[in-house]
Amino acid sequence: MEKIRLGISTCLLGQNVRYDGGHKLDRFLTDTLGQYVEYVPVCPEVECGLPIPRESMHLEWDPESPRLVTLRTKQDLTDRMVNWAQKCVVELEKEELCGFIFKSDSPSSGMERVRVYNEKGMPVKKGVGMFARIFMQHFPLLPVEDEGRLRDPKLRDNFIERIFALKRWRKVLERKESRGNVVDFHTRHKLLILSHSPRHYQTMGKLVAKVKDLPLKELYQTYQALLMESLYLKTSPKKNANVLQHLMGYFKEQLSPDEKKELLEVIDHYRQEYIPLVVPVTLIQHYVRKYDQPYLKEQIYLNPHPLELQLRNHV
Numbered sequence: 001m002e003k004i005r006l007g008i009s010t011c012l013l014g015q016n017v018r019y020d021g022g023h024k025l026d027r028f029l030t031d032t033l034g035q036y037v038e039y040v041p042v043c044p045e046v047e048c049g050l051p052i053p054r055e056s057m058h059l060e061w062d063p064e065s066p067r068l069v070t071l072r073t074k075q076d077l078t079d080r081m082v083n084w085a086q087k088c089v090v091e092l093e094k095e096e097l098c099g100f101i102f103k104s105d106s107p108s109s110g111m112e113r114v115r116v117y118n119e120k121g122m123p124v125k126k127g128v129g130m131f132a133r134i135f136m137q138h139f140p141l142l143p144v145e146d147e148g149r150l151r152d153p154k155l156r157d158n159f160i161e162r163i164f165a166l167k168r169w170r171k172v173l174e175r176k177e178s179r180g181n182v183v184d185f186h187t188r189h190k191l192l193i194l195s196h197s198p199r200h201y202q203t204m205g206k207l208v209a210k211v212k213d214l215p216l217k218e219l220y221q222t223y224q225a226l227l228m229e230s231l232y233l234k235t236s237p238k239k240n241a242n243v244l245q246h247l248m249g250y251f252k253e254q255l256s257p258d259e260k261k262e263l264l265e266v267i268d269h270y271r272q273e274y275i276p277l278v279v280p281v282t283l284i285q286h287y288v289r290k291y292d293q294p295y296l297k298e299q300i301y302l303n304p305h306p307l308e309l310q311l312r313n314h315v
């Protein structure tokens with residue numbers, strides 16, 4: 001698979017663009033995820049024309065519509081940043097991004113819970129960085145995260161699963177539009193979708209069942225929106241256990257009573273969070289290979305991202 005293009009706050013790559021001339025290198029992003037990703041760096045403060053080093057700044061007043069103001073000289077940089085950001089997001093349309101990783105807590109780049117100071121100088125953690133807000137409004141379906149949240153294994157798994165899924169969907173978009181391509185993509189992603197949202201699994205199943213009744217453009221747009229919406233919802237041990245039992249059903253004829261008992265036990269141990277997801281998935285993969293199950297071989301759920309990322313190894 002060719003590399004996934006992701007936007008990223010430049011300082012996370014180790015470039016010295018911060019107000020103090022430093023950086024915020026994140027080794028997981030550069031060394032581990034970086035093997036599968038081509039980053040498109042964006043530093044809003046430098047790219048809107050501010051120097052390095054520069055006066056530090058923060059957000060002030062209304063958390064819904066704050067001002068970006070420097071701390072010492074009280075320069076209001078809001079209009080400068082907004083004007084630049086609005087042009088930047090239009091330029092970024094050409095980059096075919098599958099997501100963005102923001103620097104947490106930054107008044108320019110933070111995607112949530114950024115401090116906004118009221119008139120008494122008291123902070124509330126309810127703001128969104130100036131650039132991050134405009135980016136997320138412009139690309140509402142793109143997966144976004146910040147490096148702080150990506151330290152949580154579940155959020156990391158969810159984000160990476162979404163960027164890989166979006167990359168596969170983009171591959172479908174590169175081909176000539178056809179109903180068959182959407183059906184084929186959906187068939188391979190069915191169980192992945194089920195593991196996130198049984199409701200979307202039903203809705204998308206109905207959508208795909210009536211592909212012939214929908215204009216192609218509408219089908220593609222609706223499918224893409226539902227896909228990203230479904231994968232945004234978190235999986236859980238209960239939802240995954242449901243999918244694993246569904247997978248087990250494909251081997252009713254082949255497995256001995258003892259093998260069935262063992263697999264059920266492993267799934268139950270996973271559901272109770274004694275063992276990680278990789279354990280039942282590996283056992284099922286073994287049966288898929290052994291019994292050459294053609295439908296399951298194609299299921300992205302069994303292999304949604306590279307094993308080396310170890311995303312299913314946590315309990």
Ligand code: SF4
Nearest residue numbers: 010011043103106109
């Ligand atoms: S947080 Fe954003 S604005 Fe600040 S240095 Fe990093 S990329 Fe630049």
